Amino acid sequence: MGIDVVVLARFLLTGIALLLAFLATITWSRRKDAPEATAFAILVASMAVYAFGYAGEIAQTTTTAARRWLDVEYLALPWAGGLWVLAACKHNGRRGRTPLLFVIPAITFVGHYTNYKNLFYTAPMTMVQRGPFRVLMVERGPLSVLDNAYLMVAFLVGAWIYLSGLRNASLLFQKQAMILVTASFLPFVGYFVYLTGLSPWGLDVTPVTLGLTCALIYYGIFHCGIFDLAPLARNLIFNSMRDAVLILDTHDRLLDFNPAAHAMFPILNKRNLGTDVVSMLSDTSTFVEAVRSTEDEVEITMEGSDPLSYEVRKWPLFTASSNSASRLIGRAVIFADVTAQVRLREELRGRAETDPLTGVANRRRFYQALEIECLRFTRNQLPLSVLMIDLDFFKDVNDEYGHPVGDAVLRIVAQLLLLSLRKTDLLARYGGEEFSVLLPETRMEGAQVIAERIRQTVCEQPVLADGCHVHVSVSVGIASHDNDGEAAPEILLKKADLALYRAKALGRNRVEVA
Numbered sequence: 001m002g003i004d005v006v007v008l009a010r011f012l013l014t015g016i017a018l019l020l021a022f023l024a025t026i027t028w029s030r031r032k033d034a035p036e037a038t039a040f041a042i043l044v045a046s047m048a049v050y051a052f053g054y055a056g057e058i059a060q061t062t063t064t065a066a067r068r069w070l071d072v073e074y075l076a077l078p079w080a081g082g083l084w085v086l087a088a089c090k091h092n093g094r095r096g097r098t099p100l101l102f103v104i105p106a107i108t109f110v111g112h113y114t115n116y117k118n119l120f121y122t123a124p125m126t127m128v129q130r131g132p133f134r135v136l137m138v139e140r141g142p143l144s145v146l147d148n149a150y151l152m153v154a155f156l157v158g159a160w161i162y163l164s165g166l167r168n169a170s171l172l173f174q175k176q177a178m179i180l181v182t183a184s185f186l187p188f189v190g191y192f193v194y195l196t197g198l199s200p201w202g203l204d205v206t207p208v209t210l211g212l213t214c215a216l217i218y219y220g221i222f223h224c225g226i227f228d229l230a231p232l233a234r235n236l237i238f239n240s241m242r243d244a245v246l247i248l249d250t251h252d253r254l255l256d257f258n259p260a261a262h263a264m265f266p267i268l269n270k271r272n273l274g275t276d277v278v279s280m281l282s283d284t285s286t287f288v289e290a291v292r293s294t295e296d297e298v299e300i301t302m303e304g305s306d307p308l309s310y311e312v313r314k315w316p317l318f319t320a321s322s323n324s325a326s327r328l329i330g331r332a333v334i335f336a337d338v339t340a341q342v343r344l345r346e347e348l349r350g351r352a353e354t355d356p357l358t359g360v361a362n363r364r365r366f367y368q369a370l371e372i373e374c375l376r377f378t379r380n381q382l383p384l385s386v387l388m389i390d391l392d393f394f395k396d397v398n399d400e401y402g403h404p405v406g407d408a409v410l411r412i413v414a415q416l417l418l419l420s421l422r423k424t425d426l427l428a429r430y431g432g433e434e435f436s437v438l439l440p441e442t443r444m445e446g447a448q449v450i451a452e453r454i455r456q457t458v459c460e461q462p463v464l465a466d467g468c469h470v471h472v473s474v475s476v477g478i479a480s481h482d483n484d485g486e487a488a489p490e491i492l493l494k495k496a497d498l499a500l501y502r503a504k505a506l507g508r509n510r511v512e513v514a
Contacts, residue, residue, distance in 0.1 A: 005132040006059060009203075013055035016211035020048035023217060039090060043083035044217070046076035051207040057136060058203065063127050066136040074112045078105040078147055081154025084184065088158040091180070108147035119143045130201040148195055152188055159184035183213040244335040247317070250328060252277055252291065264335060291333060299338070309342040310335045355429040357407060358414035366428030366436050367489065373440050374487035384487065385447035385480040387437035388496040389417070389454065392473045392508040394433035401468050408465035409472060416461055420454045436496075444480040444513060451476040451511045459509060473509035475500060480514075 021044075028041035053073035060066040082101035088094075111120040123139035138144070162177040162184065190209030199205045238245065244261035248254060254268070254277045262268045265281060272280060281287050286300040290312040302308045315332045353365035361369075373384045391397075391413060398406040410433065417427050417435060426438040437454075439447050459473045477500030481487045495514035503512040 009133075010055045010059045012211075013051050013058070013207050016207055017048045017052035017055060019211060020044050020051060024048060027217075039083055039087035040217075043080060043087060046079055046083065047207075047210050047213075049073070049076035050080070051210055054204060054207050058133055060136075061127070061134050063125055063136065066127060066134075067125060070136060071113070074109065077151070078109040078112070080187075081105065081151040084158045085154050085161070088161040088180070088184075091162070094161060104146060104150045108143050108150070111143035111147075115141075120147075130203075133201050133203060135202050148191070152191060155184050155188040155191075159188075179216050179219065183216045186210075186213045186216075242337070246277060246333040247330060248277055248291075248333060249330040254280070255330060261335070299342075301342075307339075308337060309339045311338045312336075358411050358429050360414050360418070360435075361426055361428035363428060363430050363436075366426060366430065366438060369426050369438055370489045370492070373438060374481075374489050374492070376440075377481060377487040382441050383443045383480065384492075385439040385442045385444060385478060386492045386496045387439065387447065387451055387454070388430070388477045388479075388493070388500040389435040389437065389474050390500055390504065391433040392475055392504075397470055397472075401465070401470065405465045405468050405470065409463060409470055412463050412465060413458060413472060413474070416457050417454055420457045421450065425450075436493075442480075444478065447478045447480055448511065448513065451478055455509065455511055475503040475508045476511040477501070477503055478511065478513045 024041050024045035027037050027044055031037040031041065050073050053069050053071075053075075056069035056072065057066050060069060079102065082105050085101055086098060108120070110116075115121050119141045120143040121138055122141045126137050127134045128137050129135075140148070159181045162181045186209040187206055190206040191204075193199045194202075194204045194206060238258050241258055241260055244264040245258045246254065246261055247256040253274055254272055256273070257265075257268050265284070265287075267280065278288050278291055284302070286302060290298050290300050291314075293312075296315075297311065297313050299309060299311050302310065313334045313336070315334065316328055317330045317332060318328055353361060353368075355362045370386070373382075376382050377384055391409070394406065394409075397409055410429075414427070414429065414435070417437070421427060421437065424440055426440075428436050428438075430436040437450075439450065442450070455474055455476055463470045463472050477496045477498065479492045479495035479499060481492060499512040499514040503510045506512070
């Protein structure tokens, strides 16, 4: 029965060694994706050597044979602590002083194989019977104590490094870090139990805990993406992004958010995780519309004392797997503040559609609006009218007072015209001293009333331009379209022009209809 237990234990330890070797190979293959993968691969490979050596040691019945397998174990054991701290530093973006991490391991490594002046072992090794096992007993010297202490402290330091990065970490990084923290404690607990003599039959249970550590890391690699992308880089980018980012699952439940999202939506906190984000932010109707939109990119404006514009982009999130088809697991909703760009765009559009001298619409803007109103007439039979206005004897003003006074007169007249119009009317400088007015949903009778009001206002209002009193009057031509058929911008403008020419021919300072 005892032999069966020994065989079973050796079989278990050999299986753990093979599993660790397999994990080391997988981890090594990910070294291009994450800086810590190389250190992890070497660490796990060394643990495989340690587990394999101990599997051989517990099967021996003589001190000499057991000592040979102990030598195999010590090819790897002294370096495990330094490798674990190095991997933790790289995973969390800390700068580890690599040479210093391996000073003590190098000393204890040499000490084991030379036992110079009995500093590693203070007495010859012996074999004792512990239940079904023959266990190799050693008397530890100062270097052996240093070796054990360094190994345990290193695993604790590694766990502390992982824990220290959790405070402001994303959920993905938190999950990875907790896996690695647990993986750090398991070998520590196993080695502590062995050193304090609490393990069954006095056996070293560290290789068994290494098997559990292997399973945890294996889970982390394939289910949490530990080595798909450097988690620290991902975490730093996520938390330092100026754009607000919400991570949602396929049912629009909140999985994660960055500090910029919290600043944008103060209601967000860790207690909201798992909550339907649409109902949680229902007060922000523009946000709800953006999330529910079928488009991948929309632009919204958050109303307020100082309205802000955002470009909302939605990115699908898939599982990364090389062995099977990717599966949709959620989406990222990114809010990019484009207020400055929108304001600049509106400013440029305004400049492109505004007459720089008078500040009213230019000819291009007028023609665009006229085309739209003609389409509305054709579709809905809504009447519209156009006024063409020309300043009388404006050439004489320029000749007598100069062009600066003429420009000032144009600006003043433009303001007088605006005062005579409705908010729905569009005034434009058509060219030179000529203005045009678009009167939506206005029949000829109404257009005549407005045109006469314009004529009287300009004629009766004294104009003081650059210190000069200038008498100004205008001639107005009207064209309307309120019959069945199609409205054409060119026809309306031509009719209004003909009416204007007739007003000027009949003495100016008058209104004529087409």
